[in-house]
Amino acid sequence: MKNDYFNAYFQVDMPVVINNYNKVKAHIGANTDIIPVIKGNCYGFGLIPMAKLFAQDCGAKLIADAAMYEAVTLRQAGLTCDILVVGGIPQHLLHGAVEYDLQIPLFEAVTARHIDRLAAAAGKKIRVHIKLNTGMNRLGVKAGKQLENLLDLVKSLGHIEVVGAYTHFATSTADFYDPFAVEQFTQFQEGVHQIQDAGFSLQYIHCCNSAATAWYQEAIDYSTHVRSCTSILGHMAMEDGREPLGLVEPVEIGTYITNIHQIDAGESVGYSRAFMAEQPMTVATLSLGFADGFYPGWMRRQGPVLVNGHRTRFLGCCMDQSFIDVTDIPCKIGDKAILVGKSGDQQITTWEIEQFCENTFEFLYGTIGQRVERIYKWT
Numbered sequence: 001m002k003n004d005y006f007n008a009y010f011q012v013d014m015p016v017v018i019n020n021y022n023k024v025k026a027h028i029g030a031n032t033d034i035i036p037v038i039k040g041n042c043y044g045f046g047l048i049p050m051a052k053l054f055a056q057d058c059g060a061k062l063i064a065d066a067a068m069y070e071a072v073t074l075r076q077a078g079l080t081c082d083i084l085v086v087g088g089i090p091q092h093l094l095h096g097a098v099e100y101d102l103q104i105p106l107f108e109a110v111t112a113r114h115i116d117r118l119a120a121a122a123g124k125k126i127r128v129h130i131k132l133n134t135g136m137n138r139l140g141v142k143a144g145k146q147l148e149n150l151l152d153l154v155k156s157l158g159h160i161e162v163v164g165a166y167t168h169f170a171t172s173t174a175d176f177y178d179p180f181a182v183e184q185f186t187q188f189q190e191g192v193h194q195i196q197d198a199g200f201s202l203q204y205i206h207c208c209n210s211a212a213t214a215w216y217q218e219a220i221d222y223s224t225h226v227r228s229c230t231s232i233l234g235h236m237a238m239e240d241g242r243e244p245l246g247l248v249e250p251v252e253i254g255t256y257i258t259n260i261h262q263i264d265a266g267e268s269v270g271y272s273r274a275f276m277a278e279q280p281m282t283v284a285t286l287s288l289g290f291a292d293g294f295y296p297g298w299m300r301r302q303g304p305v306l307v308n309g310h311r312t313r314f315l316g317c318c319m320d321q322s323f324i325d326v327t328d329i330p331c332k333i334g335d336k337a338i339l340v341g342k343s344g345d346q347q348i349t350t351w352e353i354e355q356f357c358e359n360t361f362e363f364l365y366g367t368i369g370q371r372v373e374r375i376y377k378w379t
Contacts, residue, residue: 008287008288011375032221035062044367045233047065049374063084071096075102082103084164085097094111098119106130109153115128116157124159125159128162136168138168151200163203169181169209174239202224207219210230210236233250252342254336259284260285261282263280263281282326286324289322294368307329307335307336
């Protein structure tokens with residue numbers, strides 16, 4: 001039985017996402033393709049609906065996520081495209097890669113031997129991407145002797161097929177041609193050449209995330225694919241706000257007014273009397289709180305909010321409710337309050353909220369929970 005009783009919503013304009021995808025595709029050129037990375041519930045946008053959009057409406061042949069749970073969820077939802085898990089996989093979950101025909105990262109011997117045994121028992125071959133550690137120092141194998149030993153092991157095993165190689169830039173959001181990103185790219189090329197010289201043919205070579213996709217043309221041209229999703233979602237993620245591709249934000253996040261009341265100077269709002277009124281005010285209560293997955297500092301630090309085309313501020317929040325200042329703003333119970341999006345000629349962007357909260361949108365949106373309705377707008 002479907003439950004449609006939501007206190008708040010997260011709306012995605014799907015044609016805008018498709019247009020963004022096409023802009024990124026045009027930017028990278030005809031010889032390079034896109035691997036959408038939809039980790040973390042697709043950054044809060046919704047795992048299954050966004051995966052289907054990328055596979056069915058955008059034509060993505062390979063989709064990536066960060067965890068086995070996400071990959072298996074996609075398979076169980078009927079996704080038949082290739083799926084790559086880019087994150088580390090606990091050993092007890094590796095059988096799922098064989099069962100659900102998933103591509104996985106490979107960078108050390110324990111997983112190589114284990115996945116080979118599982119694939120052999122199933123009468124299958126498992127497709128892997130060699131994860132090269134070029135400086136992120138999270139996962140990966142370093143070019144040189146470490147990589148040589150891993151490749152020799154793979155050659156001795158019978159059920160592993162190396163189809164790709166990738167790395168991840170640690171500083172590509174900092175600046176165009178950031179020196180450390182350039183150094184990482186050089187190390188990546190060394191590792192790819194070593195893999196190819198060992199006799200492996202690579203269908204997938206990828207190192208650029210959304211930020212690097214904006215500026216690192218040499219890395220794009222060297223690669224078969226870029227890993228891009230935040231840009232397709234309208235957010236290039238450069239730390240200074242640069243966005244050179246003309247992307248459009250497709251999201252609106254909103255909730256509803258459930259009460260309006262007056263308070264006098266000296267009265268307080270919320271737990272611990274966190275907000276104290278210095279003058280008479282009109283306060284509206286909203287049906288949204290931190291239990292919905294919203295970062296508490298968004299509201300408690302008096303972040304911006306829109307009501308009927310007017311910009312105002314939060315006064316605080318509780319677990320399930322929050323408060324805003326609607327003094328001199330025409331509104332009534334049942335009206336919308338917009339946290340991100342447009343109202344009249346006013347707009348609050350994701351970038352503005354990131355700067356206010358001093359957190360990335362991956363964190364701010366990726367934590368938004370199931371009590372917030374995902375709405376997928378097609379017109």
